[in-house]
Structures are given as structure tokens and as C-alpha cells.
Amino acid sequence: MKYLIKNVEIDPVVKEKITGDVLIDNGIIKKIDDNIVEKVDEVIDGKKALLLPGFIDAHSHIGLNPEGYGFEYDDTNESSEPNTADVRAVDGFTTSDKSIKEGARGGVLIYCVLPGSSNPIGGLGFIAKYSKSNLVSDFILRYDSCIKMATGENPKRCFSAKDKSPSTRMGIASIIRNYLFDGKNYIEKKKKSQKENKVFTEYDNKMEIAQKILERKLPVRIHCHRAEDILFAIRLKEEFGIRVSIEHCTDLIKVQDEVKKSNVPVMLGPVMSSRSKVELMDMTYLSYKTAIDREIPFSCISDHPVFPVETLRLQAGMAINYGADEREMLKSLTIYPARILGISEEYGSIEIGKKDNLCLWNGSPFDSRSKVVWNNIDGFIN
Template sequence: MKANSILLTNGKIVPMTGETEFTGSILIENGKIKKIIRHTLWKESEKESETKAVLGRNGENVRVIDAGGNYILPGFIDAHCHVGIGEEIYQSEGDDVNEMTDPVTPELRAIDGVNPEDLGFHDARMGGVTAVFTCPGSANVIGGTGVVLKTAGRIIEEMILREPAGLKVAFGENPKVVYGEQKKMPMTRMGTAALLRQTLVDAQTYKGKMTEGKKDPDKLPERDLGMEVIGLVLDKKIPLRAHAHRADDIMTAVRIAREFNVDLVLEHCTEGHKIADILAETGYPAIVGPSFVNRAKVELKDKTFRTPGILAQAGIKVAIMTDHSVTPIEQLPLCAALAVKNGMKEEDALKALTIWPAEILGVDGRIGSLAEGKDADLVVWNGRPLDLNSDPVIVVINGQLIKSGQDEIKKQDVE
């Protein structure tokens, strides 16, 4: 009989719940963490009896895997990337990141461009990244909605954690360069801000007409998909995800979010370290990166791996991202390690890969920490995860064994 559950034993569990690490076992059933057992005084001679006690009567249906004293952590989360819509080995065929024909396209959805067979998902799994936020790019003032995905699945419907999960908007160089070349608005930062503000105002008007239309069908406006999405932002059902590198662009995003009383997530936040005290007062979280790149444009002049640590120290909730494929997604732990090298606390860096991005993305009820009832997305590392020499030796997503040793497990091998 093939096992339909997994028991990971003899692991150093780092739950990311505020508890310190401890030796124990994790029982996985039906894609969820069924039970976590602490073994503070576990002796090798007691392992067999302890395992039997955990398994109970159904032990014959459980696959027991010895973690070998290695570290067990929640799967890492890349809170900003373009995996699936920016396929690496293709050019125009696999590039669905930017719809550069109109600066205002809130109706676009990342889910309609994601290819689950993009090799980036394979790289993510093999690197211990079990969930991502993938989104349109920053060519447009309003680019469309992003989605939180697991990194395993045959079709996107098997991968979705939250959709929509945020509306991508962009400030700074990118929109003005793209549309300035077309001799159309926005050619300036003023134009970018004006287009975003006007769209938010238009959505407020649309919402008002929809309310009137419910009372009087004759006043019901023609359906507008873009306005419906902006309405989700105005109702605080999803945040604005604001691409902003420079400090002045960051503050423009803050100014507009406050004007319209909407939720905001600061993307990139490259110069956030310059205004960390001001940003801390806003309460808005920051997703920092990619820092593991060259200074490809002027806005990256002052990029530094010190930024996430400075922001976290100021009390800002921080996630570290790759912006894949700008930085390959499997290098997410390396980005966090370089942040630690540049002053970030190791505990904060691990939070910035697990529980903090889960909270920012609104999926912390399912992922981001190891707790009973949460999704069984976890990784066994053969050393401290932010050590350059460490590798993820076991990867579990949705309770399915995805990686063992250096190999990815084929689906038929775990059924």
C-alpha cells in the first residue's frame, strides 16, 4: 500500500511563529500540517517508539522520512517576480510581462499570461521557493493584477493561493521612457501621477453609478472591467503594488495612497533606507530588491544590500525579492544572505522570506510558518538556510514530496 501521508522525523524545526527552533517531527496529511511534535529530550533509542506513538493505528499508510537532524523551515516566498509570464528561454513567444500599448490597463490579469511549465517554476522548487507573487511589469502606470501562486501545479488553477492579490502601478523612469518614446502621456513623473489619480477618481465615479444602478436599473452604467479592479483597491480588498525606486517616487506613491485612503505595498524601495523613519510612520510594508544586479538605470544608483536591514530595524515589515528573471529565483536565499552580511539580523532575513511576505500578500493563514492546520509547504535544508553551502534536500508543496536529494520527484513516483 502506498503511503498517503508523510512523517518528517528528527528535524530541527524552525517554525517562524516566534518560537525558537526545536527538534521534532511533522505529520502531514491531506496536504496540511496535521501535527507538530516537540522532542526536546529525544534519544536515538526512543525514536522507533516515539514514531509509532505519533502514527497511531494508521502507521502503515504513512511514509516516514528521517530529516537527519537537518533544518526544517517553511517554504520560502518570493513576494515580487515575473515567473511564468517572463519565460527565460523564449523571446517574444514567452514574454507576457508588459502590455506596452496603453499606460492604463487595470483590467489585465497575470493569471492569463502564466505558463506553469516555465522553467522558472522548476528552479524555484529546487531552490526551496514554494510560493511567489507574480505580476505584470512596470512599463504602464497601471499594469494589471498579480497573483500569489504555489510553484507546483500542472495548470494555474492548481497553483493559485490568492487572486487578485494586488494591482501593479509604476512610478519613475519606466512609464515615462516607454510612453515618452511614443510621444504620449506620461512623458514626466507629473504625468504618471496624474494618470493614476484620474483613474482612481474615475473609479470612484463608477462606483457611485453602480450604487445608483442597483436602486434604479435604468442608471446602471455599462460594465467596465478596469473600473471594477480599481474598485477593489478603493474598497481595500487588494492593495496598490507600487513600483518605486527613488525616494521621491516612493513618497509620491505614499501621497496618492493617503489621498485615496487605499492600501499600499512599496515595491523595490531601493532608496527606502534614506527615508526609513518616514516610511515607518506610514505603516506600509516594503518588498525590497532586486539588489543582486548591476546599476542598469539611474534609479539604481544608490542600491545597497543594507536597505532591507535598515527598514526592518526601523519597524517596517519587509520582504526580499528577486524580481525574477532579473535575479534568478533560486538565488532568493543568497539575496537574504547578502542582506545579513550587510547588517540585517538573520532572524529578520528569514522572516523576510517566510512569514512577513505571507502577511504582506494576505496568505499567512495558509503559508509562511509551520503550524498545525497550515498548508504543508516546507523545506529541509542540510545546513543553515542562509549559509552559502546549504542546499534544500527535501521540498514538500501541498503535502506532496517535490524534491528529494538533488532530484525533483515526478508526480507518478509519489502517487
């Protein structure tokens, strides 16, 4: 299908805004110009509204715990054991979560869905795009794109209550390190059986994942709030040479030098929630400004349902209120998470060759009064 969006203010995110038309053919942006004349299947009159790429929420639990239900639909944490590397968020994802629709109302069309943070090693996350379909497969952009790990209070609370390790941050570190050491042994074992021309009879799901982590094929997303947890994540990256991003990064300001030096991306947020536990004591919107000032790669996340994905844009707005640059905050919802998630070839900005992941806004997304009036999946929204 070929369609033309006419008469809009285009914010490509990576360039200056222009007023004009956008031509889309078969889901790909083909042309951006002042005035495009072309035979198309459909013409959308933008009425001078603001065209933005759909937002990307790089850290979400959407679909894993549809709100309003209890145990039956709570599939965020497989907290039966501390290492559940081989559980996949996609296997718990339900398309009936009403937040998916609400998220689209807030301009969020792409989310990276991760298992929760109760386990030191939580499981595999995936990247989804908004769809009206009931089929999970219609949502998928990338299967098993990353692995979630967690430090700090959540694993401590979860497992010490069961009289199991970890009951401390030291215990969490030990479990994660030992998993990766076991992974190294597993790689050696595999190589050895290959060398000896033997059939490998010790295939292990968790170890296969450890191998991918160690071979840098699978990025590790580590939930860290406190300074010591952030420093541990950086240490882990250096010790094993793995790919790491720091999720939440609540104490960023205190350890900004170390984070900057390590070059790890930070997924900042949610700040739009209460300081419900000790490790959130020093939570502040100023973190966004710090990340921008220090040129630390970052994105703005909702951690839905910790706070609702629909209001992700308002969290970014609050960051602006606390001194963060508006352009940068727009990037933190679009091109920055796209780069960190490895999907920036297709998503994150309005450029020729990229996919049509688009929202029309009747005002600035950082203003609570603005609305998404059209997106490329639902069409016009009342």
C-alpha cells in the same frame, strides 16, 4: 494522505527551533513533537536536516517571461497603453518556465506573480505555489490578489518613446490619480442607477477594478525606486485611503521616517543586480538593516528574472553580511511576505493548522553550499 517527517531540526520561524517530528494529514500540519508515534502512509527520515517553510517570493515575474526565448514568450508588460488595469498576470503565466523548478531548488515554493512595470497601471497579480503540474490552475493560491502600479523611469521610458503620456513622473501621477477619480465617479454612477432601479448598462472592467481598490478590497503594489516616487505612493495612499505596498523601495534609507510613519509594507529588492539605470544609483543591501531597525514591515524579493529566484536566499544572505539580523532575514522570506500577501493563516511558518509547505535543507539556506534535499511536492531531490 498522512505522512510523518522524523528526526529533523524544525525551524518554525515564529518560535525557537526544536528537534523532533512533524505529522501531516491531508496537507495540514497536525502535530509537532519530540517523538511522534502514529500509523501513517509514509515516513520520511530527515536525518537531522533543517526543516523550513517554503520561501515566499512576494514580487516575481516567473512564468511570464521564460528565459531563453524572445518576443514570443515575453508576456511581462502589456505596454500598449498606460492603463491596463484589467490585464491579469495569470493569463500570461506559463508552467513551462524552467525557473519554476530552479526556484524550488532555492527553497522558493510560493510566489506572487505580477505584471511588469512599464505601465503606470500594470494589471492584476496572483499568488502561485510550486507544482509539478502542467496546469496553471494547479499553481493558483489566490487569483487576482493585487494590482500592480509603477512610477519612475520605466513608464517614462516606455511611453515617451511612443510619444504618449506619461513622459514624466508628474504624468504618471496624473494617470494614476485620474484613474482613481474615474473609479469614484463610477461607484457614484452605479449607486445612482441602483437607487433609480435601473439596469446598470455601463459595466467597465477597469472601473470594476478601481472600485475594488477604492473599497480596499484590492491592495495596490506600487513599483518605486526613488525617494520622490516613494513619497508619491504614500501621498496616494493618504489621498484615496487605499491599501498600498511599496515595491523595490530602493531609496528607503533616505525616506525611512516617512515610510515608518505611513506604516506601508516595503518589498525590498532586488539588490543582487546591477545599478542599470539612474533610479538605482543609491541601491544598497543596508536597506534591509534599516527596515529591521525601524520595524518597517518588509520582505525580501527577487523580481525574477531581474535576478534569478533560485538565488533569493543568497540576497538575504548578503543582507546579513551588511548587518541585517539573520532571524529577521529568515522571516523576510517566510512569515513577513505571508502576512503582507494575506496568506499567513496557511503559509509562512511551521505551525499546527498551517499547510505543508516545507523544505528540508542540509545546512543554512544563507550559505550557497547548502541544498534543498527534500520538499513536500518533489520528495527527495538528488
